[in-house]
Amino acid sequence: MNKKNIIYAQSGGVTSVINASAYGLISKALKDPQIDKIYVGINGITGVLEGKLFDLTKESVDKINNLKATPASAFGTCRHRLKEGDEEGFQKLFKTFEDYNISYFFYNGGNDSMDTAHKIDEYSKKIGYDLKVIGIPKTIDNDLYGTDHSPGYGSAAKYLAISMLEASIDTRSMAKDSTKIFIMETMGRHAGWLTAATSLAKLNGDFGPHVILLPERIFEEDNFIDKVQKEVSKNGYCTIAVSEGIRYKSGAFVSDMGYTDSFGNRQLGDVGRVVANIILTRLGLKVHVSIPDYLQRSAGHIVSKTDQAEAVMIGEKALEYARDGISGFMVTINRLSNDPYKIEFGKVPLFEVANNTKYLPEEYISDDGYGVNDDFIDYAKPLIQGESYPSYENGIPKYVSFPIEDR
Amino acid sequence: MNKKNIIYAQSGGVTSVINASAYGLISKALKDPQIDKIYVGINGITGVLEGKLFDLTKESVDKINNLKATPASAFGTCRHRLKEGDEEGFQKLFKTFEDYNISYFFYNGGNDSMDTAHKIDEYSKKIGYDLKVIGIPKTIDNDLYGTDHSPGYGSAAKYLAISMLEASIDTRSMAKDSTKIFIMETMGRHAGWLTAATSLAKLNGDFGPHVILLPERIFEEDNFIDKVQKEVSKNGYCTIAVSEGIRYKSGAFVSDMGYTDSFGNRQLGDVGRVVANIILTRLGLKVHVSIPDYLQRSAGHIVSKTDQAEAVMIGEKALEYARDGISGFMVTINRLSNDPYKIEFGKVPLFEVANNTKYLPEEYISDDGYGVNDDFIDYAKPLIQGESYPSYENGIPKYVSFPIEDR
Numbered sequence: 001m002n003k004k005n006i007i008y009a010q011s012g013g014v015t016s017v018i019n020a021s022a023y024g025l026i027s028k029a030l031k032d033p034q035i036d037k038i039y040v041g042i043n044g045i046t047g048v049l050e051g052k053l054f055d056l057t058k059e060s061v062d063k064i065n066n067l068k069a070t071p072a073s074a075f076g077t078c079r080h081r082l083k084e085g086d087e088e089g090f091q092k093l094f095k096t097f098e099d100y101n102i103s104y105f106f107y108n109g110g111n112d113s114m115d116t117a118h119k120i121d122e123y124s125k126k127i128g129y130d131l132k133v134i135g136i137p138k139t140i141d142n143d144l145y146g147t148d149h150s151p152g153y154g155s156a157a158k159y160l161a162i163s164m165l166e167a168s169i170d171t172r173s174m175a176k177d178s179t180k181i182f183i184m185e186t187m188g189r190h191a192g193w194l195t196a197a198t199s200l201a202k203l204n205g206d207f208g209p210h211v212i213l214l215p216e217r218i219f220e221e222d223n224f225i226d227k228v229q230k231e232v233s234k235n236g237y238c239t240i241a242v243s244e245g246i247r248y249k250s251g252a253f254v255s256d257m258g259y260t261d262s263f264g265n266r267q268l269g270d271v272g273r274v275v276a277n278i279i280l281t282r283l284g285l286k287v288h289v290s291i292p293d294y295l296q297r298s299a300g301h302i303v304s305k306t307d308q309a310e311a312v313m314i315g316e317k318a319l320e321y322a323r324d325g326i327s328g329f330m331v332t333i334n335r336l337s338n339d340p341y342k343i344e345f346g347k348v349p350l351f352e353v354a355n356n357t358k359y360l361p362e363e364y365i366s367d368d369g370y371g372v373n374d375d376f377i378d379y380a381k382p383l384i385q386g387e388s389y390p391s392y393e394n395g396i397p398k399y400v401s402f403p404i405e406d407r
Numbered sequence: 408m409n410k411k412n413i414i415y416a417q418s419g420g421v422t423s424v425i426n427a428s429a430y431g432l433i434s435k436a437l438k439d440p441q442i443d444k445i446y447v448g449i450n451g452i453t454g455v456l457e458g459k460l461f462d463l464t465k466e467s468v469d470k471i472n473n474l475k476a477t478p479a480s481a482f483g484t485c486r487h488r489l490k491e492g493d494e495e496g497f498q499k500l501f502k503t504f505e506d507y508n509i510s511y512f513f514y515n516g517g518n519d520s521m522d523t524a525h526k527i528d529e530y531s532k533k534i535g536y537d538l539k540v541i542g543i544p545k546t547i548d549n550d551l552y553g554t555d556h557s558p559g560y561g562s563a564a565k566y567l568a569i570s571m572l573e574a575s576i577d578t579r580s581m582a583k584d585s586t587k588i589f590i591m592e593t594m595g596r597h598a599g600w601l602t603a604a605t606s607l608a609k610l611n612g613d614f615g616p617h618v619i620l621l622p623e624r625i626f627e628e629d630n631f632i633d634k635v636q637k638e639v640s641k642n643g644y645c646t647i648a649v650s651e652g653i654r655y656k657s658g659a660f661v662s663d664m665g666y667t668d669s670f671g672n673r674q675l676g677d678v679g680r681v682v683a684n685i686i687l688t689r690l691g692l693k694v695h696v697s698i699p700d701y702l703q704r705s706a707g708h709i710v711s712k713t714d715q716a717e718a719v720m721i722g723e724k725a726l727e728y729a730r731d732g733i734s735g736f737m738v739t740i741n742r743l744s745n746d747p748y749k750i751e752f753g754k755v756p757l758f759e760v761a762n763n764t765k766y767l768p769e770e771y772i773s774d775d776g777y778g779v780n781d782d783f784i785d786y787a788k789p790l791i792q793g794e795s796y797p798s799y800e801n802g803i804p805k806y807v808s809f810p811i812e813d814r
Contacts, residue, residue, distance in 0.1 A: 014580050043583035071573055073580035080584055161803055163702050166478055170705040173421050173480035176450035177487055203801040236812045270680055293697035295570050298577040302708050384802035394610035395791035396568055405643050
């Protein structure tokens with residue numbers, strides 16, 4: 001039997017543990033006597049298109065091992081999406097597959113990446129090229145269909161919950177005669193999973209967040225101001241998590257600031273700042289705003305041990321599926337129980353993932369719409385358990401890197 | 408000899424290690440046979456004015472020990488500043504001192520707090536009340552005069568450097584066909600110590616920051632855009648740290664957005680967003696912006712071990728000085744050498760601290776003004792060494808708290 005060659009690539013927005021999935025897949029493949037070469041597409045599918053690959057079998061074991069604790073995308077990522085009918089693109093892609101004698105292709109990403117993986121799977125069948133295509137889920141947004149949760153979410157949730165706790169006790173410290181309102185803007189334009197995760201801060205003391213603005217709810221200014229006023233009266237301060245994707249009843253994003261700059265460009269503000277200005281104007285209270293942005297998805301310095309372990313295992317599982325002759329599926333995590341937390345791995349067709357979004361379920365949202373209930377906490381709490389820390393040198397984490405710049 | 412009673416209070420903006428100084432002072436005082444009661448002013452000097460104090464001798468050893476790893480202000484803080492001639496204020500204050508038979512007063516804060524402490528020291532001498540007043544430095548801004556550095560700066564510097572490293576490798580991951588520019592806004596309105604600290608990210612790999620905008624330099628748009636363009640050409644991406652306090656040649660803050668909202672309020676934007684909009688307009692590149700805000704000063708989840716240890720010792724030293732009969736001074740850190748890093752403690756008159764600001768020295772700034780040089784790195788590197796982690800419960804740090812809300 002001929003040995004098999006692999007291509008693995010990363011795509012879309014990054015997470016703290018996407019490289020942990022790479023580590024799981026690669027370290028398992030290195031030990032597999034049936035696997036010969038392990039290639040990585042530089043900057044996702046664009047590297048495969050351009051024939052820009054790393055041969056990981058040439059890298060040191062140390063470097064491979066260090067992938068596990070390195071956040072962001074060690075091999076570079078892309079937003080490029082293969083479109084149906086892009087015959088030239090598919091031909092270039094399969095030229096690379098042929099040139100490198102590839103039998104297995106693994107794409108580590110979100111919705112769009114699963115769509116691309118699905119199209120590659122279909123094209124391989126159309127032209128009769130024997131390729132096994134497996135998707136590996138990854139997103140801090142947690143909006144991937146068919147899986148209980150996605151690797152990356154647990155660590156981002158943990159980072160946001162810790163940050164919300166720390167900023168809440170900071171605001172509480174200041175509330176006597178200074179800042180009474182703190183707002184943290186989270187990612188997650190379409191689904192409120194990340195915004196909701198800030199509520200995990202309350203697992204250790206009731207310091208906040210007191211108000212959560214989810215994209216699943218219409219933003220109503222009067223109602224919101226009432227809520228904030230009540231919370232300030234009750235607690236002496238109020239901390240707020242807001243999704244970047246909240247909208248008015250009209251459908252307009254709250255972050256659309258409604259004017260153009262001197263060059264005529266429409267100004268998109270930060271929604272956290274917009275909400276802050278509403279509070280300042282209506283209540284006259286001092287507000288601080290935090291926008292973690294990339295920090296929430298690349299915080300390798302505080303990773304959920306559970307999330308990292310699952311990311312590794314899901315990479316391993318992807319290899320197993322391909323070796324078993326499965327193609328056109330994404331690996332999933334199925335939850336068996338919350339407490340004790342038990343999962344098993346499964347699979348879902350790539351095209352189903354590509355065409356669906358997993359919103360925060362209505363039954364997780366509190367009655368007044370400004371928070372989540374215990375069902376959400378029961379769901380999310382297991383995902384943030386355990387702390388994984390990177391190794392440090394010079395007081396700074398020691399992350400691994402590959403030369404991904406255009407050469 | 409009569410036993411002595413203490414009041415300790417925290418003031419101004421918080422840090423990750425101000426409670427570590429409280430821990431140092433309190434745990435040493437608890438072991439001191441000459442000290443009887445240890446009181447804490449709730450919400451700084453306002454608690455002392457209003458007679459709202461905790462008696463810490465009644466608290467459990469566990470709770471006192473947990474102060475060491477708890478960020479923000481466990482006892483609440485304030486922005487209240489005692490003014491000369493506020494006879495009523497001073498009388499109220501000294502009424503509390505008399506009522507509780509206080510011999511030592513410790514004020515843990517920044518410039519304004521040292522000014523208040525100085526006035527209390529002067530007033531005590533004026534009315535002949537035997538009080539020893541010692542200031543304990545605290546600020547993430549590192550702008551306190553008379554000390555090599557201030558507790559709080561090392562941990563904020565470490566947090567910002569780690570965050571800049573993580574966001575830089577994130578941006579590098581995305582640069583192929585998406586985000587090429589990342590901007591992180593730091594605190595430090597008057598001095599560039601925090602902005603400069605992001606450059607410590609380069610201790611482990613040259614991923615950024617590529618440009619630093621210090622408040623010590625005028626912001627010149629054309630020149631800045633040239634610099635960014637060059638860095639993007641060279642690296643494929645460019646990450647930027649910007650101080651909230653940068654100004655145009657006119658003296659106007661860059662963060663002043665130049666228009667008013669529909670209610671007539673002048674809009675102050677986030678400088679990070681303003682700089683992003685300049686890049687978007689001039690270069691048409693995709694930009695991401697992070698504004699850590701409070702997260703940078705309350706990040707108890709990743710504290711510099713060196714900073715924490717010094718914060719504890721400086722609290723202990725404050726007690727020693729008071730016991731030695733010293734009054735009207737702030738404890739200082741004097742550096743003996745960078746490598747090996749050696750310090751000793753000293754003292755500076757409170758009024759000198761109150762009336763001065765320690766700017767980032769010109770000799771630390773790089774020739775083009777967009778960065779710092781090795782002299783700064785040699786200065787700052789020792790301050791971020793070692794990692795101190797809090798204990799966790801439910802996946803979230805377990806911080807200690809006291810009931811500081813108005814009752």
